[in-house]
Amino acid sequence: MRLKGKTAIITGASSGIGAATARLFAREGAALVLGARRKLLLDDLVDEITAMGGTAAAVCGDVCDSGFGEELAETAIRYFGRLDIAFNNAGILRMEPNSTSITPEVWRETIETNLTGAFFCARRQIPLMLSQGGSIIFTSSFVGHGVGLPGMTAYAASKAGLIGMAQCLAAEYGAQNIRVNALLPGGTRTDMAGDFSDDPDAAEMIASLHALKRMAEPEEIARSALFLASDEASFVTGSAMFVDGGNAITKL
Numbered sequence: 001m002r003l004k005g006k007t008a009i010i011t012g013a014s015s016g017i018g019a020a021t022a023r024l025f026a027r028e029g030a031a032l033v034l035g036a037r038r039k040l041l042l043d044d045l046v047d048e049i050t051a052m053g054g055t056a057a058a059v060c061g062d063v064c065d066s067g068f069g070e071e072l073a074e075t076a077i078r079y080f081g082r083l084d085i086a087f088n089n090a091g092i093l094r095m096e097p098n099s100t101s102i103t104p105e106v107w108r109e110t111i112e113t114n115l116t117g118a119f120f121c122a123r124r125q126i127p128l129m130l131s132q133g134g135s136i137i138f139t140s141s142f143v144g145h146g147v148g149l150p151g152m153t154a155y156a157a158s159k160a161g162l163i164g165m166a167q168c169l170a171a172e173y174g175a176q177n178i179r180v181n182a183l184l185p186g187g188t189r190t191d192m193a194g195d196f197s198d199d200p201d202a203a204e205m206i207a208s209l210h211a212l213k214r215m216a217e218p219e220e221i222a223r224s225a226l227f228l229a230s231d232e233a234s235f236v237t238g239s240a241m242f243v244d245g246g247n248a249i250t251k252l
């Protein structure tokens, strides 16, 4: 068990990559604090993890609310007495036909959820890791780092911002053994990618962007989050780690 005795916060845990990571971290022995807005899904996941012998608590809320990061951190301390790992993974994608049609509301919602929300969480997690070290992971994307796609400017800006943020935090807190990394998934079969994976033509087009000619399953991304969270990545910090099936290097 690679995470035995550790406590982890996972945001965006109600579905997709976050839920898959919660199941995997629980199997690896971590006690979990799971955050998202959809309470029923979170409660079901807590029940599932409890039934398999794991330990988890749900905190329902919105990462755009600056108090939510505090609530997640307080729950980790109140229930489990420590915080070792944070997977700041909550995110949204609002597709627009082109970038000039992105409204101020969509721009702000995207940046606030994907970038500011992750920072609000991290600023409450770091103080809890100062004494014993820890691992913070931000879910970025292949979009915005090596790949640009039409209509995804706000999303790309938010995801590129996470990489810069990870690098600065890694430099600032490395001496306290807090490792901070960005994880860059390729196209992954989750609710977010539903429009692409449900339509066979779109699914084929997205698959073709990857050298492996398919999208990822959320569990494949979860396994990389586990690597970054675990001591196996003890010398990995400040990195932007592609887990993208060769998307970034595929031009045809």
Ligand SMILES: NC(=O)c1ccc[n+]([C@@H]2O[C@H](COP(=O)([O-])OP(=O)(O)OC[C@H]3O[C@@H](n4cnc5c(N)ncnc54)[C@H](OP(=O)(O)O)[C@@H]3O)[C@@H](O)[C@H]2O)c1
Residues within 6 Å of the ligand: 011, 012, 013, 014, 015, 016, 017, 018, 035, 036, 037, 038, 039, 061, 062, 063, 064, 089, 090, 091, 092, 093, 113, 139, 140, 141, 142, 184, 185, 186, 187, 188, 189, 190, 191, 192, 193
């Ligand atoms: N799927 C892909 O192809 C892909 C590729 C690269 C990167 N990513 C990134 O991977 C991460 C996870 O996405 P996914 O693919 O697993 O999609 P997903 O199934 O739609 O998961 C998104 C998660 O974020 C949560 N979330 C969204 N807005 C939130 C908010 N304001 N406050 C709290 N939680 C919020 C959602 O929960 P609630 O709705 O319950 O709040 C959900 O649990 C995202 O950051 C996404 O950008 C995905």
